[in-house]
Amino acid sequence: MRKTIHHPDQDIIIKEALGRIDSPARRRFLKGSLTLGGLSLLTGCDLSDSAGVEGALRRIDRFNDRVQAWLFDPKRLAPIYAESLITRPFPFNAFYGLNRVPQVDADSFRLEVTGLVADRHPWTLTELRALPQTDQVTRHICVEGWSAIGKWGGVPFHVFLKRIGADLNARYVGFKCADDYYTSIDMPTALHPQTQLTLTYDGETLPARYGFPMKIRIPTKLGYKNPKHVQAIFVTNSYPGGYWEDQGYNWFGGS
Amino acid sequence: MTTAVDTLHAPIHPLWLRITHWVNALAVVIMVMSGWRIYNAAPLFDFRFANDITLGGWLAGALQWHFAAMWLLAANGMLYLVLNIATGRLWRRFLPLSPGTLLADLKAALRGRLSHANPARYNAVQRAAYLFVMLDILLLVLSGLVLWKSVQFPLLRGLLGGYETARYIHFFAMAGLVGFVAVHLVMVAIVPRTLITIIRGR
Numbered sequence: 001m002r003k004t005i006h007h008p009d010q011d012i013i014i015k016e017a018l019g020r021i022d023s024p025a026r027r028r029f030l031k032g033s034l035t036l037g038g039l040s041l042l043t044g045c046d047l048s049d050s051a052g053v054e055g056a057l058r059r060i061d062r063f064n065d066r067v068q069a070w071l072f073d074p075k076r077l078a079p080i081y082a083e084s085l086i087t088r089p090f091p092f093n094a095f096y097g098l099n100r101v102p103q104v105d106a107d108s109f110r111l112e113v114t115g116l117v118a119d120r121h122p123w124t125l126t127e128l129r130a131l132p133q134t135d136q137v138t139r140h141i142c143v144e145g146w147s148a149i150g151k152w153g154g155v156p157f158h159v160f161l162k163r164i165g166a167d168l169n170a171r172y173v174g175f176k177c178a179d180d181y182y183t184s185i186d187m188p189t190a191l192h193p194q195t196q197l198t199l200t201y202d203g204e205t206l207p208a209r210y211g212f213p214m215k216i217r218i219p220t221k222l223g224y225k226n227p228k229h230v231q232a233i234f235v236t237n238s239y240p241g242g243y244w245e246d247q248g249y250n251w252f253g254g255s
Numbered sequence: 256m257t258t259a260v261d262t263l264h265a266p267i268h269p270l271w272l273r274i275t276h277w278v279n280a281l282a283v284v285i286m287v288m289s290g291w292r293i294y295n296a297a298p299l300f301d302f303r304f305a306n307d308i309t310l311g312g313w314l315a316g317a318l319q320w321h322f323a324a325m326w327l328l329a330a331n332g333m334l335y336l337v338l339n340i341a342t343g344r345l346w347r348r349f350l351p352l353s354p355g356t357l358l359a360d361l362k363a364a365l366r367g368r369l370s371h372a373n374p375a376r377y378n379a380v381q382r383a384a385y386l387f388v389m390l391d392i393l394l395l396v397l398s399g400l401v402l403w404k405s406v407q408f409p410l411l412r413g414l415l416g417g418y419e420t421a422r423y424i425h426f427f428a429m430a431g432l433v434g435f436v437a438v439h440l441v442m443v444a445i446v447p448r449t450l451i452t453i454i455r456g457r
Binding site: 139 | 293294296297299314315316318319320322323326402403404405406407409412418419422
């Protein structure tokens, strides 16, 4: 003989089911809610394509720029690491392969300085190397999520900005690069003590793969806000955008 | 007399709870699906999520979704916690919870003998599961803050073991949340009237 299994919820389930059968409106509602799941899947696909949603996402992205600027503490330093923790080899990363790294001629190189600055004379590498230099071992965090620790040396960027008589109340500092990359940062970050006009990597002249002849190293920002092969610096109040930023990556890009 | 009628007609889930539940469900779906796309850009493990089940189309799009839905998740989560604490519901419905009752109810649940006859009272397994998912989402928010702003929150970064450790915490907390959702949906399929209660309140 089969043993009768009495489900603990049996009585209440049957009572409810009977109630349901009596109520056609409810039955219709239940049938309708079954397809709700399918409907939400369909709209999920449509959502990401629609211009309205893209516009809303962009507006929230701008809002997030303002939140990050507000959260940014100009005195708070990114962690400094021991040299033994340096990632070796430090990863090469660009929007092109290693074989297409620009080869900039050291002797003919001139760093252009334009915009809201008092002294617009172009800088040679020798002149840049004559400025006060510091080294720092910091973590480079990529927007993709990975990170690596490296040692960069060069001129504190605030020293350089003051040397060229930049308008320190201007909103943006923009960068143009030999690989057609471009980006821009906010003035508070440009003046952060760890933001650096970088000329060396791990004690050696900055190699081509890491941005020869100079890069801007910003430990408080994500990798794509650290331009390599910088040829021109400009100070401005009109939003300059950036290579990745113009395609949808967050402009502030701070960490 | 009036009290008895009120109790009889009081919804099992008050309106604020139903609203925060569904807003949270939406935020979690967006956060998890866009998060999978972000994970794919630099996988921590030897696998990727199929792009078809991710949101955003590419990394920048996924990041936009993620950093938009985070406000929804955080604001709604705060509202839920504040109301849950202010109304005393948190203690009333999720406590007490002892390992003994949890074990007993878990055994009963696995043998199909745990009753859901009274939807106004959670059994120990439900209490544990809901408390787990509250803490798990809190951990997701905290580890997410370390990933988003690792320089600006040094104390939090230190507590979570640094930037790289926070990535793993964020991932495993996501896995815990997805695991909860899977069990949650199976339970809804087994006891379908809970779906009606979370929509209509009773």
